[in-house]
Amino acid sequence: MKLKSLLVGLGLLAGASIAQAEDPLKVGFVYVGPVGDLGWSYEHDLGRKGLEAHFGDKVETTFVENVEEGADSERVITQLAKAGNDLIFTTSFGFMNPTIKVAKRFPKVTFEHATGYKRSKNVGTYVLRTYEGRYVSGVTAGMMTKTNKIGYIASFPIPEVIRDINTIYMAAKTVNPDVEMKIVWVNTWYDPGKETDAANALMDQGVDILVQHTDSPAPLIAAEKRGMRAFGQASDMSQFAPEAHIFSVRDNWAPYYISIADAVMKGTWKPQDYWGGFKEEILTIESINPNLPADVKAKISETYAAVKSGEIKPFTGPITDNKGNLVVKAGYTLNDVELAQVNWYVEGIEGEIPR
Amino acid sequence: MILIQARTEPSNTMKFVSPLLAVTLTLIFGGILFTAIGKSPVQALQVLLIAPLSDAYNIGEMFVKMGPLLLCAVGLSLCYRANMWNIGAEGQLLAGALGGSAAALYFIESESIFALPLTLIAGMLSGMICAAIPTYLKLRFNSNLILTTIMFNYIALYLLIWSVHGPLRDPQGYGFPESALFADNTLLPTLFEDSRIHLGVLFALIASVIGWFILTKTHLGFQVRVFGADESAAKYAGFKGNKLGWLVMLFAGALAGLAGVSETTGPIGQLVPNVSPGYGYSAIIVAYLGRLHPIGAIIAAVFMAVLYMGGDLAQIEMGIPVAVVSMFQGVLLFFLLACDFFINNRLTFTNQATN
Numbered sequence: 236m237k238l239k240s241l242l243v244g245l246g247l248l249a250g251a252s253i254a255q256a257e258d259p260l261k262v263g264f265v266y267v268g269p270v271g272d273l274g275w276s277y278e279h280d281l282g283r284k285g286l287e288a289h290f291g292d293k294v295e296t297t298f299v300e301n302v303e304e305g306a307d308s309e310r311v312i313t314q315l316a317k318a319g320n321d322l323i324f325t326t327s328f329g330f331m332n333p334t335i336k337v338a339k340r341f342p343k344v345t346f347e348h349a350t351g352y353k354r355s356k357n358v359g360t361y362v363l364r365t366y367e368g369r370y371v372s373g374v375t376a377g378m379m380t381k382t383n384k385i386g387y388i389a390s391f392p393i394p395e396v397i398r399d400i401n402t403i404y405m406a407a408k409t410v411n412p413d414v415e416m417k418i419v420w421v422n423t424w425y426d427p428g429k430e431t432d433a434a435n436a437l438m439d440q441g442v443d444i445l446v447q448h449t450d451s452p453a454p455l456i457a458a459e460k461r462g463m464r465a466f467g468q469a470s471d472m473s474q475f476a477p478e479a480h481i482f483s484v485r486d487n488w489a490p491y492y493i494s495i496a497d498a499v500m501k502g503t504w505k506p507q508d509y510w511g512g513f514k515e516e517i518l519t520i521e522s523i524n525p526n527l528p529a530d531v532k533a534k535i536s537e538t539y540a541a542v543k544s545g546e547i548k549p550f551t552g553p554i555t556d557n558k559g560n561l562v563v564k565a566g567y568t569l570n571d572v573e574l575a576q577v578n579w580y581v582e583g584i585e586g587e588i589p590r
Numbered sequence: 591m592i593l594i595q596a597r598t599e600p601s602n603t604m605k606f607v608s609p610l611l612a613v614t615l616t617l618i619f620g621g622i623l624f625t626a627i628g629k630s631p632v633q634a635l636q637v638l639l640i641a642p643l644s645d646a647y648n649i650g651e652m653f654v655k656m657g658p659l660l661l662c663a664v665g666l667s668l669c670y671r672a673n674m675w676n677i678g679a680e681g682q683l684l685a686g687a688l689g690g691s692a693a694a695l696y697f698i699e700s701e702s703i704f705a706l707p708l709t710l711i712a713g714m715l716s717g718m719i720c721a722a723i724p725t726y727l728k729l730r731f732n733s734n735l736i737l738t739t740i741m742f743n744y745i746a747l748y749l750l751i752w753s754v755h756g757p758l759r760d761p762q763g764y765g766f767p768e769s770a771l772f773a774d775n776t777l778l779p780t781l782f783e784d785s786r787i788h789l790g791v792l793f794a795l796i797a798s799v800i801g802w803f804i805l806t807k808t809h810l811g812f813q814v815r816v817f818g819a820d821e822s823a824a825k826y827a828g829f830k831g832n833k834l835g836w837l838v839m840l841f842a843g844a845l846a847g848l849a850g851v852s853e854t855t856g857p858i859g860q861l862v863p864n865v866s867p868g869y870g871y872s873a874i875i876v877a878y879l880g881r882l883h884p885i886g887a888i889i890a891a892v893f894m895a896v897l898y899m900g901g902d903l904a905q906i907e908m909g910i911p912v913a914v915v916s917m918f919q920g921v922l923l924f925f926l927l928a929c930d931f932f933i934n935n936r937l938t939f940t941n942q943a944t945n
Contacts, residue, residue: 269912269913299902299905303864304862304864305862305866310655310786314903329768391767394764394765422755576764
């Protein structure tokens, strides 16, 4: 039972060190990829740097990159908590259950988990309104396509991705009634090889505008090679495809990380299901290509402003799914809880969601 | 002129000196590496190699990490002793995780006390099946075992990924690729409160003792050793190579399968796409570091587990990038295996060039 008493002592120590930490707030980050992935983890790390730039000496940040989503993540999160971090951001869906487990053992530490759906007394979640960016992309794609075929490189059949596919299609339809969607599921968030293959397969089917729900610049590069067009995802990807790049929808985490750290410092933090988009500037549109036609550029800023102000809410009824059921009543707008459960394609998208 | 000569007898001095030489060379290299990136080499080495064993929680986590490595390495040691070049521990582990998880999900509402044993047996059987097919191909058609076992690593991986996206996916999980959390009666009990050390760790230690007993105390083990030392002599003595091949491969498959099911029913508690961060591949290194001896494998597995954990701690405590840590670990393993070369070989220095 020596081990047990040691463990108890350790717990006390960890508790004591948290209580002592008045000035700087220690903030830990767990990334699923390397900070150099130029996509998802890269943007979270820029968010971390933004947090440091804003608070200066008042925060001290630590990150662990390339953390496996298996048994290892629970240990890494625990070690961050043990190292005296007061606030820990876990930035991948696969960290959900480990975060909940660790949070139970460290009730004084605040946890924030990106993209998950489980919360507890000291675990909040945060997610992007990616569909707002998709709406602008969809309208642009609808105007730009000559073949009337938009290709979508889809990652996993989760509500976020299905929501975004629907948004692209509904938005494109508002400017181009003949538009069609082609979807390829790659079952990965990051695999440049597979993403390239998917991009080429779509272009072989006559697609001339690519939308991606994966994190590498590979589809843009593929589009550039064949003279097609594509959007950047998660970060500003304009440098990878000077001709093909239309604009990038960037995840801008810094404002959120700053507001959460501020709330924890002031003691006002509460677990919430946070959704951020254009209005909060958590999602931004970057590097609109100067080579776009003037009317498209004008439409982009017009649509962006309308989505940002809330004038356009993509999931406002009437919306019928592709099996003929009325899924959103006329005049009704889906709330966040309902948005998190979207599991249907809108009318006009062919095919079934993989199950 | 420097010549490499094979020693007639393995050098007993070098057996002792080799690891010390490797450690010394690594310390020198580490000193240069960490100084070059502006970190204190003493502190870095302390965090990398000693901190993982510094407190009860970390020691517990080290055992959790050691378990799957050791289970796979014990099986591999026996295979390699018998000249069966099984590179397939990773696939056998994943097959075990998959088969075991299918059983655990089948028992999700069962109260039976047999649920856990049956789940573990399902995992072991799945690992054995994954080992049996390449073994059959090798012993019946003389196919290359290295290639077929590598191929089965991919087959098992994609089977697992397909299952977790399809039939084994949590129906209440919003479409995210992971299974439901297993019920308590199919979870491996932990051995200490507040620690993740689970029954699987004990299985690993028992397996290495069994492996040692078979290898050194039984006629079967004697046959394996003779077979490895001189195949034609073994055949001349009337030992049945096929039977030995089957036995070691099935033994290795069962242990790797047990490692897989112990991960999902132990620290993870559900089936996820990332069950293993490459345990089956690392176990090859563990087997060789342990000099293909089941007890040596314990030391080697502890060592590897410490290295992995040190990598995470180095990021948390000192902000050393993961790439630098991986480079250090790679060099350390290289020195260890390279120095072993001098157990069976020596350098001689002559003045004349020879043909």
